[in-house]
Amino acid sequence: MSTGTYAPKPGAAPVGRMIAAQTGLETRMLLRNGEQLLLTVIIPSLLLVLFSTVDIVDTGAGKAVDFLAPGVLALAVMSTAFTGQAIATGFERRYGVLKRLGASPLPRWALMTAKTLAVLVTEALQVVLLTVIALALGWSPHGNPLSVLALLVLGTAAFSGLGLLMAGTLKAEATLAAANLVFLLLLVGGGVMVPLEKFGAAGDVLAFLPISALSDGLREVLTHGAAMPWGDALILAVWAVLGLGAAAKFFRWE
Numbered sequence: 001m002s003t004g005t006y007a008p009k010p011g012a013a014p015v016g017r018m019i020a021a022q023t024g025l026e027t028r029m030l031l032r033n034g035e036q037l038l039l040t041v042i043i044p045s046l047l048l049v050l051f052s053t054v055d056i057v058d059t060g061a062g063k064a065v066d067f068l069a070p071g072v073l074a075l076a077v078m079s080t081a082f083t084g085q086a087i088a089t090g091f092e093r094r095y096g097v098l099k100r101l102g103a104s105p106l107p108r109w110a111l112m113t114a115k116t117l118a119v120l121v122t123e124a125l126q127v128v129l130l131t132v133i134a135l136a137l138g139w140s141p142h143g144n145p146l147s148v149l150a151l152l153v154l155g156t157a158a159f160s161g162l163g164l165l166m167a168g169t170l171k172a173e174a175t176l177a178a179a180n181l182v183f184l185l186l187l188v189g190g191g192v193m194v195p196l197e198k199f200g201a202a203g204d205v206l207a208f209l210p211i212s213a214l215s216d217g218l219r220e221v222l223t224h225g226a227a228m229p230w231g232d233a234l235i236l237a238v239w240a241v242l243g244l245g246a247a248a249k250f251f252r253w254e
Contacts, residue, residue, distance in 0.1 A: 013105075015107065015110055018105065018106045018110060019106075019110050019113055019114050019117070022106060022110070022111060022114035023114040023117040023118050023121070025114075026114055026115055026117075026118035027118040027121045027122060029088070029118075030080075030084065030088070030118060030119075030122050031122070033088075036084050036088070039079050039083060039084055039183075040076065040079045040080045040084055040122060040126060041126065041129065043079070044072050044075050044076045044079065044126070044130060045129065045130065045133055047068075047072060047075070047193065048065075048068055048069065048072045048130060048133055048134060048137070049133065049137070051064060051068050051193055052064050052065040052068055052069075052134075052137045053137070057193055057194055058195075058198075059195065060195060062223075063138060063139075063140075065134055065137045065138055065139045066139060066140065066223050067195070067219065067223065068134075068193065069130070069131075069134040069139045069141070069222070070215060070218035070219040070221075070222045070223060071191060071192035071193060071215040071218075071219065072130055072134075072192065073126075073127060073130055073131075073152075073218055074155065074190075074192060074211055074214040074215040074218055075187060075192050075211070075215075076123065076126040076127065076130060077123055077126075077152060077155045077156055077159060077214060078155075078159050078183065078186065078210075078211050078214075079183065080119050080122050080123050080126065081119050081123070081155070081156045081159035081160045081163060082159035082160070082162055082163040082179065082182070082183075083163070083179045083180065083182070083183045084122075084163075085115065085119055085159075085160060085163040085164065085167070086162075086163035086164070086166045086167045086175050086179040087167075087175060087176050087179050087180075088167075089115070089163070089164060089167035089168070090166070090167040090170065090171075090172040090175035090176065090179075091172045091175075091176075093167060093168065093172065093252070093253065093254070094171070094172035096254075098111075098253050098254075099253055099254050102253050108253070112164070116156075116160055119156060119160060120156060123152065123156060127152070141222040141223075142221075142222060142223065142224070142225035143220075143221035143222050143224075143225045143226060143227075144221065144227060144228070147221045147226075147227065147228045147229075148218060148221055148222065150228070150233065151214060151217045151218055151221070151229075151232070151233060151236065152214075152218075154214075154233055154236035154237055154240060155210065155213075155214040155236055157236075157240035157243075157244065158210045158214075158236050158237075158239035158240040158243055159210060159243075160243070160244070161239070161240055161242070161243020161244035161245070161246070161247050162210070162239070162243040162247075163179070164243075164244075164247040164251060165243055165246050165247040165250065165251070166178060166179060167251075168247060168250060168251030168252050168253075169250050169251070169252065186209065186211040189206055189209075190206065190209055190211035190212045190215060191206065191207075191211070191212045191215045191216060192211065192215055196212060196216075208235055210235070210236055210239040213232040213233075213235035213236050213239075214232070214236060216229065216232050217229040217232030217233060217236070220232070
């Protein structure tokens with residue numbers, strides 16, 4: 001064969017390149033979906049602006065935005081890692097997309113890795129947008145950025161596990177209804193907009209929810225300047241282990 005002659009080399013691309021390509025595809029699909037944008041960007045932004053500028057809920061001493069901004073950041077993580085991912089994955093499973101991808105050269109673990117990376121990219125965009133809005137509203141954050149990053153990663157792991165568990169065990173329509181219902185319930189009772197103290201004795205139980213732990217942990221760091229809220233981090237870690245473990249065991253591809 002002479003030099004310069006085209007020599008095809010059939011076979012799968014390196015796993016890293018496949019994950020990168022799938023991550024890019026998953027991210028574009030998330031950002032192009034109007035319903036996902038409503039859930040992940042518009043609703044958290046509107047809630048932050050509305051509750052920070054209108055005296056609707058008593059958020060305690062200090063500026064309302066100082067209480068609300070960490071909670072809305074937690075809500076953004078939940079909306080993407082749990083609600084959005086559960087609905088999208090549930091319908092991919094229903095239409096056979098996951099089954100076909102599972103039969104491709106892309107390993108199943110790599111597909112889930114790509115979905116997780118797409119969630120992290122989307123969350124990074126959400127955090128930047130919500131931070132800019134909160135700063136414009138007079139937010140004064142404190143604390144160690146690394147602690148914030150650790151809490152966001154733990155929260156993402158916890159909500160991703162729960163979202164994949166729901167998408168892999170329920171029918172798509174049931175996942176759609178259940179994911180939106182859970183989103184609304186945790187928005188109201190998860191310490192995002194309303195302090196858990198307002199719920200009385202029930203607040204002690206609600207504090208163990210992942211959204212409550214993430215909201216409270218971010219608030220401890222960003223509002224009160226705490227180093228690392230280990231109690232909240234432990235709650236998130238337990239939810240992450242349970243959720244991801246159950247998803248890995250019970251997830252059905254068909």
